[in-house]
Amino acid sequence: MKRVPLLTTVMGKPWLWSFLAALLIWIATIAFTGGQGAGSLLSGSLSFSAFFVIVGIGQMFVITTGPGNIDLSIPANIALSGAIGMKLMDGQPGLIWLGVVGVLGAGMLIGCANYALIRVLRIPPIIATLSASFLLQSMAIAYGRSIRIQPPEMFYQFCTGNIWGVPFLAISVVLLAVIMGYVLTRSIYGRWTIAIGQNARAAELAGGHVNLIRFATYVLSAVFASLCGLLLAGFSGGASLSMGEEYLLASIAVVVIGGTSVAGGFSNVPGIWGAALFLYLLVSMLNTFGASAGVRLILTGLIIIAVITAVSGRKSARTA
């Protein structure tokens, strides 16, 4: 009898579904290949999902602060940060710290610039981050024009290596996700972020520093995107201009599939991992089935729409 409430609380978690879906797809893929490459598939998906998760967490915090809040500068940020990181490291192991510090600093500056546009010039966040991304993109083109610089060997090892099949990167990002999950649900900052998303006016009247919280959120998102850019450059052996392109859609998609409400105020971190694994495994499943790139894209799109339709059906009682 005691199990029933536990079961309902677990079933009530919105992030559970993304993990279930990811698991189902993994099983389907393995069943198709007859058990071949099950481990390497899992290892690969952990690596690739880690990048989705990093940007997804930042995007999630931004989306949490309410409707209209979204960070469109992520792809340009990734491209620029990757270039900055590789240039600062200059392929020397002794300069890794400089690259990391430089990229995190760049991320902070980008976040500050984004929020300055939103706050000082009163530009809607979508347009503010969009115009910022135009500027960043140009900077990335102009700055990253020179020859491709290889990441230092040690940094490359960290980004691509693994221990018993579990990538270092995935371990770090799981840790990061745990910390950010704690920040979202337990810290004062996270609580205020959620409160602002549910009702900004009420949060302000309750004594919340709405502007400060939103400022911190945009900086956080930009720093995470920069970090993703740096790791991605290390992972793929150098920065490239187009490496951030798919991350705009992906960052929004993992947040939504993970069970976070697009209207803000209701978020969760674990779902992002589930959704990222789900998206990557889906693509590799369709690959193993021999589907062409076009079919893969179409199915990905249809699944995103199906997920949002199903999720909104459950929540319609609240919004109505």
Added chain:
Amino acid sequence: MNASTSLPLKGAAVKSSGLNYARLLRSALPGVSLAVLLITIFIMQPRAMSYMGMNLMLNLAVPIALATVAQMLIITVNDLDLSLGSFISFVACVAATLLDQHPVLGCLVLLGCIAVYALLGALIHIRNLPSIVVTLGMSFVWMGAAVLLLPAPGGSAPEWLQSLVRIKTPLLPFAIIVCVVLAIAVHVFLMRSTLGVVLRGAGGNPLAIAKAGWSLLRIKITMYALAGTFGVFAGLFLVGLTTSADASIALRYTLLSIAGVILGGGEFVGGRVSPTGAVLGALTLVLAGSLLSFMRISPDWQIGAQGAILIFVLALRMSVNRLEARPL
């Protein structure tokens, strides 16, 4: 709109001149920024002030203007279309393959596209879905369909389409005429007609429109179908100019069209949009690129210049809004 004009009648007659002045200034902003940009270009490169020069500069602006109008229609009902760029790419691929080889089938597919847009409008309204996510999903779908249709860049646009977009009109280049006609036609429909008022009302005050007996579902379907139609026009015009297509030919149109609408004085919520402003905004974004090449600044900074102009115009608009808030 009506509410703000009736405001002075209630007694604050002194404020009305300041209020109207600020509003006039704000609605003139898109036109003024375009004029300043054009004059700068003409001063830097007087040869641009010719039939040929204008034609060259503005030719590729027409598809962007059409895309901006499509985006504006969606923004009117408080939604956002993140799939517009990939949709236009798909239309371009259809035009370069099916429409050329099997005209009837091609036309059917294009009509089907508009029907899909209408269905999306219905789905978003009935299930009360966030349009950003649904159109995000659709952007994958259109991209996938385009890749299936045209795996590698190529194809060729139908002859009639190519000659249609290259019409040489007397006095003014075809591109300018199309833009002017587009702006006026959409303005008359959306801002002056009864139906247009109802359609905008669905963005401004949906409850009032529903209480007045209009079906919000049908309004959403109409707006999405119209947006789809303009998207199809944009794709056709684009492929007529480029003569061949590629699955990612118009991806950047998504962001450009949103920027154009906002640059033209539109707002994300409340059904406040301006068709003429949207067309002017699109032209401004396109010319920002040209200005840079006339200034011999490396093309690296072309996208950046569009961002800078966007920020600059919005900063100007904010100061005008401040003027409105303090009419003294």
